[in-house]
Amino acid sequence: MVVKIGTSTLTRSTTGNLALSTIATLVEVLVNLRQQGHQVVLVSSGAVGVGCARLGLTERPRNIALKQAVAAVGQGRLMRVYDDLFTTLQQPIAQVLLTRRDLVHRNSYVNASNTFGQLLRLGVIPIVNENDTVAVDELKFGDNDTLSALVASLVEADWLFVLTDVDRLYSADPRSNPDAQPIALVQSMAQLTEFQVQTGDSRSGWGTGGMVTKIEAARIATASGVRTVITDGCFPANIEKIINGESIGTQFEPQPRPVNARKHWIANVLIPAGKLYLDAGAVNAIAQGGKSLLAAGISQIEGEFKAEDAVRLCDTEGKEIARGLVNYHSLELRQIQGSKSDKIAEILGYAGVETVVHRDNLVIV
Ligand SMILES: Nc1ncnc2c1ncn2[C@@H]1O[C@H](COP(=O)(O)OP(=O)(O)O)[C@@H](O)[C@H]1O
Numbered sequence: 239m240v241v242k243i244g245t246s247t248l249t250r251s252t253t254g255n256l257a258l259s260t261i262a263t264l265v266e267v268l269v270n271l272r273q274q275g276h277q278v279v280l281v282s283s284g285a286v287g288v289g290c291a292r293l294g295l296t297e298r299p300r301n302i303a304l305k306q307a308v309a310a311v312g313q314g315r316l317m318r319v320y321d322d323l324f325t326t327l328q329q330p331i332a333q334v335l336l337t338r339r340d341l342v343h344r345n346s347y348v349n350a351s352n353t354f355g356q357l358l359r360l361g362v363i364p365i366v367n368e369n370d371t372v373a374v375d376e377l378k379f380g381d382n383d384t385l386s387a388l389v390a391s392l393v394e395a396d397w398l399f400v401l402t403d404v405d406r407l408y409s410a411d412p413r414s415n416p417d418a419q420p421i422a423l424v425q426s427m428a429q430l431t432e433f434q435v436q437t438g439d440s441r442s443g444w445g446t447g448g449m450v451t452k453i454e455a456a457r458i459a460t461a462s463g464v465r466t467v468i469t470d471g472c473f474p475a476n477i478e479k480i481i482n483g484e485s486i487g488t489q490f491e492p493q494p495r496p497v498n499a500r501k502h503w504i505a506n507v508l509i510p511a512g513k514l515y516l517d518a519g520a521v522n523a524i525a526q527g528g529k530s531l532l533a534a535g536i537s538q539i540e541g542e543f544k545a546e547d548a549v550r551l552c553d554t555e556g557k558e559i560a561r562g563l564v565n566y567h568s569l570e571l572r573q574i575q576g577s578k579s580d581k582i583a584e585i586l587g588y589a590g591v592e593t594v595v596h597r598d599n600l601v602i603v
């Protein structure tokens with residue numbers, strides 16, 4: 239299982255100091271779970287918050303270089319605290335710092351998966367955070383909710399617990415809407431529209447994504463077959479109760495685990511760099527016929543991308559119907575869009591591949 243703890247739970251909002259009793263209880267619970275035979279990964283935020291407290295900064299820095307420097311200060315201190323507490327209970331831990339770049343390359347994704355597998359077999363609890371100090375804007379998770387969902391998918395977890403400072407998901411932000419209704423179970427992501435869930439952009443003083451990124455995390459994780467729970471981080475002992483069937487927090491039911499791990503990676507891990515609008519015939523061939531995308535079916539192209547980047551495939555109205563790895567650079571694709579495959583060599587001056595997105599690299603969303 240993967241447990242994600244946010245800055246709002248790890249630190250006291252008034253002083254910025256670590257919430258030691260909460261962290262100690264969490265550590266005890268995770269060690270208990272390990273001893274019961276569960277394999278556990280902890281995704282912990284807090285590097286920036288702890289770094290700020292260490293340096294006497296009273297606000298989360300907006301300047302990127304400052305934030306990256308502060309995270310470097312905080313991450314070390316955070317791990318020191320975790321290591322002290324876990325070591326007291328003879329539990330080995332590991333620090334795993336990831337950037338999105340590490341997951342968008344298939345080789346490093348598979349490598350990361352192998353490393354997690356090895357750590358878990360060794361009985362270690364990996365503690366994961368974004369490698370804030372080197373993350374660049376266009377290739378970062380930005381929030382640890384998304385990171386935790388991608389890690390849960392990577393390790394094929396059964397459970398993802400997103401621990402935060404509210405007890406569950408509500409129909410609206412309970413901070414500003416006292417009448418907001420609690421939601422105990424979400425059977426499919428479509429139900430969120432049915433429940434008319436509003437998330438606003440509210441978050442705790444130190445948190446990053448608010449509820450929006452937690453819902454996105456639930457979407458990614460449940461699509462990977464991971465049961466996801468949003469619950470109050472002040473009571474880590476609830477994790478055991480939830481596993482034993484108690485209805486605490488908000489549970490998101492998982493979809494069947496994807497059979498094709500590579501296609502799941504294309505649909506959920508990669509960040510699409512462009513958008514291809516398809517005519518009705520191409521939409522039908524892809525969605526109903528399971529065919530590859532040919533240049534003839536492309537009516538419009540948005541964005542700049544390289545061959546092998548991920549792109550969104552959309553219908554004439556711009557609604558995404560599929561995602562895939564494109565075989566051509568956007569400049570080349572603009573030259574051949576709408577053309578029959580046997581004209582590609584003549585237009586480009588060399589014989590390119592027949593398909594723009596091969597069906598093996600294409601996922602219906
Ligand atoms: N529909 C909603 N239900 C529950 N909480 C919500 C909702 N919309 C917004 N929120 C806000 O999301 C906040 C939690 O997000 P955040 O501050 O990023 O926490 P963390 O540091 O744990 O990641 C809550 O404090 C709450 O005010």
Ligand SMILES: N[C@@H](CCC(=O)OP(=O)(O)O)C(=O)O
Nearest residue numbers: 245283284285286381382446
């Ligand atoms: N990597 C950042 C965490 C960013 C983040 O998502 O924070 P939070 O919303 O508190 O989970 C840090 O360690 O401070």
